[in-house]
Amino acid sequence: MSNDTTGSRTGASAPRRIRTDARRNVEALLDAAKTVFGTSGVDAPAKEITDLAGVGVGTLYRHFPQRSDLIKAVIEREIDACADAAPALAAEHPPGIALARWLERLAAFVVTKRGFAAALHSGDPAFDGLSGYLMEKLGPALGSLLDAATAADEIRAVVSSQDLLYAVAKLCAPLPDEEPDYGRRMVALLVDGLRSIDTQR
Amino acid sequence: MSNDTTGSRTGASAPRRIRTDARRNVEALLDAAKTVFGTSGVDAPAKEITDLAGVGVGTLYRHFPQRSDLIKAVIEREIDACADAAPALAAEHPPGIALARWLERLAAFVVTKRGFAAALHSGDPAFDGLSGYLMEKLGPALGSLLDAATAADEIRAVVSSQDLLYAVAKLCAPLPDEEPDYGRRMVALLVDGLRSIDTQR
DNA sequence: TATAGTTCCGGAAAGAGATTCCGCTTCACT
DNA sequence: AGTGAAGCGGAATCTCTTTCCGGAACTATA
Numbered sequence: 001m002s003n004d005t006t007g008s009r010t011g012a013s014a015p016r017r018i019r020t021d022a023r024r025n026v027e028a029l030l031d032a033a034k035t036v037f038g039t040s041g042v043d044a045p046a047k048e049i050t051d052l053a054g055v056g057v058g059t060l061y062r063h064f065p066q067r068s069d070l071i072k073a074v075i076e077r078e079i080d081a082c083a084d085a086a087p088a089l090a091a092e093h094p095p096g097i098a099l100a101r102w103l104e105r106l107a108a109f110v111v112t113k114r115g116f117a118a119a120l121h122s123g124d125p126a127f128d129g130l131s132g133y134l135m136e137k138l139g140p141a142l143g144s145l146l147d148a149a150t151a152a153d154e155i156r157a158v159v160s161s162q163d164l165l166y167a168v169a170k171l172c173a174p175l176p177d178e179e180p181d182y183g184r185r186m187v188a189l190l191v192d193g194l195r196s197i198d199t200q201r
Numbered sequence: 202m203s204n205d206t207t208g209s210r211t212g213a214s215a216p217r218r219i220r221t222d223a224r225r226n227v228e229a230l231l232d233a234a235k236t237v238f239g240t241s242g243v244d245a246p247a248k249e250i251t252d253l254a255g256v257g258v259g260t261l262y263r264h265f266p267q268r269s270d271l272i273k274a275v276i277e278r279e280i281d282a283c284a285d286a287a288p289a290l291a292a293e294h295p296p297g298i299a300l301a302r303w304l305e306r307l308a309a310f311v312v313t314k315r316g317f318a319a320a321l322h323s324g325d326p327a328f329d330g331l332s333g334y335l336m337e338k339l340g341p342a343l344g345s346l347l348d349a350a351t352a353a354d355e356i357r358a359v360v361s362s363q364d365l366l367y368a369v370a371k372l373c374a375p376l377p378d379e380e381p382d383y384g385r386r387m388v389a390l391l392v393d394g395l396r397s398i399d400t401q402r
Numbered sequence: 403t404a405t406a407g408t409t410c411c412g413g414a415a416a417g418a419g420a421t422t423c424c425g426c427t428t429c430a431c432t
Numbered sequence: 433a434g435t436g437a438a439g440c441g442g443a444a445t446c447t448c449t450t451t452c453c454g455g456a457a458c459t460a461t462a
Contacts, residue, residue, distance in 0.1 A: 019458055022410060041325070045448060056412035061450065114324030121322045121374055123315030124242070170371055173322050220429055223439060246419060257441035262421065 026063050028053040033074050042071055042115045068119075068126035075116055075130065079137050082109055086141040096154030099145045100191050103168065106138070107187045110172035117173035131169075138165055155194040164190075227264050229254040234275050243272055243316045269320075269327035276317055276331065280338050283310055287342040297355030300346045301392050304369065307339070308388045311373035318374035332370075339366055356395040365391075 032053035036044045046067075050057050064070040085105055089098040110116060119127045142161040149155045167190065172183030233254035237245045250271075251261050265271040286306055290299040311317060320328045344362040351358045368391065373384030 016408080016459075019409060021457070025411085046450090047448080057450085058412055058452085059410080062410070065450090067449090114322070117322040118319060118324060121315070121318040123319060170374075173371075173374070218430070220438060222428070226440085247421090248419080258421080259423085259441055260439080263439070266421090268420090 022063075025053070025055050025059055028055060029060060029063060029070070030074055030077060033070050034077075037071070037074060037115050042067075042118065066126060068124065071115065071119055072127065072130060075113070075119060076133055078109060078113065078116075079134055082106055083137045083141040086145055090145060090148060094154065095145070095149040095152040099149045099155065102142070102145055103164070103187055103191055104184070106168055107172050107184050110169060110183065120169070121173070134169070135162065135165065159194070223264075226254070226256050226260055229256060230261060230264060230271070231275055231278055234271050235278075238272070238275060238316050243268075243319070267327060269325060272316065272320055273328065273331060276314070276320060277334055279310060279314065279317075280335055283307055284338045284342040287346055291346060291349060295355070296346070296350040296353045300350045300356065303343070303346055304365070304388055304392055305385070307369055308373050308385050311370060311384070321370075322374070335370070336363065336366065360395065 029049065032049045036049045036052060040048060046057055046060055049070075050060050053060075060070075064073065082105060086098075086102055089101050089105075092098070093101060120131060139161050142165060146155075146159075146161055146164070150157045168183075168187055171186045171190075230250065233250045237250050237253060241249060247258055247261055247268075251258050254261075261271075265274065283306060287299075287303055290302050290306075293299070294302060321332060340362050343366060347356075347360075347362055347365070350356045369384075369388055372387045372391075
C-alpha cells in the first residue's frame with residue numbers, strides 16, 4: 001500500500017513514462033499537421049492529417065481534443081525551432097550578422113506561416129498565451145543576440161528585445177494586397193538602422 | 202423580338218430591378234450576421250443567423266453562397282458606415298477635433314471587430330481585396346479630414362492618409378496579451394503628435 | 403523472459419452542421 | 433388582373449467532427 005508503483009523519484013506527478021509509440025504518434029501528427037496546414041489551411045479535414053500521419057482519427061483526438069490544441073502545438077514547435085537557431089547562428093557569425101540572420105529567420109517564419117498571424121488575431125481565447133509563449137521563448141534568445149551585438153559595438157543600444165519582437169510580429173503580419181515581402185523589407189530596414197553606428201554622430 | 206423586355210434605359214446590364222423583399226432579406230441577414238458574429242464569433246452556426254433574421258437557410262445561401270461572402274459584406278458595410286461618419290464630424294467640429302474623433306471611431310471599429318483583423322490576416326484568398334476596399338473607401342474620407350485640418354493649421358502635414366490608415370489598422374490589431382487599449386492609446390499618441398504644432402519650432 | 407496491468411490504438415457509429423434542391427409564393431411589369 | 437421570373441422555406445443530403453470501446457502494444461516487475 002505504501003509502495004510507489006513506479007519507483008520514480010519524481011513522485012505523484014509522473015506515475016509512468018510516456019509510451020514510446022504514443023510519443024512517436026504525436027510527432028507524426030505534428031509533422032503531418034504542419035504539412036497539411038501549409039497546403040490546405042488550418043481548417044483542413046482531420047482525416048487528411050491522420051492519413052498523412054498514418055494513424056486513426058481516434059489517436060488525433062486522444063492527443064489533441066480541440067483543433068486549437070493541435071494548431072497551438074504546431075506553432076509552439078516552430079517557435080522552439082526558431083529559438084534553438086539562435087545559439088548556432090551566434091557561434092557561426094559575428095554578433096551583428098548573427099542578429100540580422102536570426103531576425104531574417106523570424107520574419108520568414110511569421111510571413112510564411114499565415115496560420116500564425118491568423119491564430120494570433122483570431123480573438124479565440126484558446127490562443128491566449130500564444131504571444132506569451134512567443135515572448136517567453138524568443139525574448140531570451142533575441143536578448144542574448146542583442147546583448148552580444150551591443151557589447152561588440154555593432155549596433156546601437158536603442159531597443160529592447162520585446163520592442164523588436166513585437167515590431168517584427170506586427171510588421172510581418174501582412175495585409176493581403178501588400179507586396180509579399182513588405183514585412184521582410186521593413187525588418188531589414190530596421191536592422192540596417194540599428195547597425196548604422198558609423199553614420200551616427 | 203426587337204423589344205427590350207424591361208424598357209430600362211441602362212440596357213443589357215440591368216434586366217430587372219432587384220425585388221424589394223430580396224433586398225429586405227439581405228439587410229436582415231447582414232444585421233443578424235453582425236450581431237451573431239459579435240456574440241458567437243464568425244464561425245457561428247448558420248441557423249443562428251437565419252433564425253435571428255427570420256428567414257430560411259436557403260435564403261442565406263442564395264445571397265451569400267460562401268461564408269466568406271457574408272463576412273466580407275458585413276465588414277464592408279462597417280467600413281462604409283465609418284466612411285459616412287466623416288462628413289458629419291467635419292460639419293460639427295473644428296477640423297483638428299473632427300480628425301481626432303474620426304480616428305477614434307476607426308480605432309474602435311478595428312479593435313472591437315476581432316473578425317476584421319482575423320479576416321485580414323487569414324490568408325484566405327476569399328478576403329483578397331478587403332484591404333483594397335478599405336483604402337478605397339476610407340482613404341478619401343480620411344484624406345479630406347486631413348486636408349482640412351492641415352489647411353486650418355491644426356496639424357502638421359507629415360503623413361499621408363494611407364500612412365495613417367495602415368498605421369491604425371496594424372497598431373489596433375491587438376496581440377491577445379496586450380493591454381486591451383494599447384492600439385487606441387498608440388493612435389491617440391499619434392494624433393497628439395500630429396497636432397503638436399505649437400511645441401514645434 | 404513471462405506475466406500483469408496499463409495505456410493507447412483504430413475505425414465504426416453517432417452527432418452536428420453545412421449545402422443543395424425543388425415545389426410553392428411573391429413580386430414587377432404590362 | 434394576368435403572366436412569367438425571382439425568390440422563398442425547409443426537408444433531405446452530404447461532409448466533417450467527435451465519441452466510444454474491444455483489442456493490441458507497451459512498461460514494469462518477477
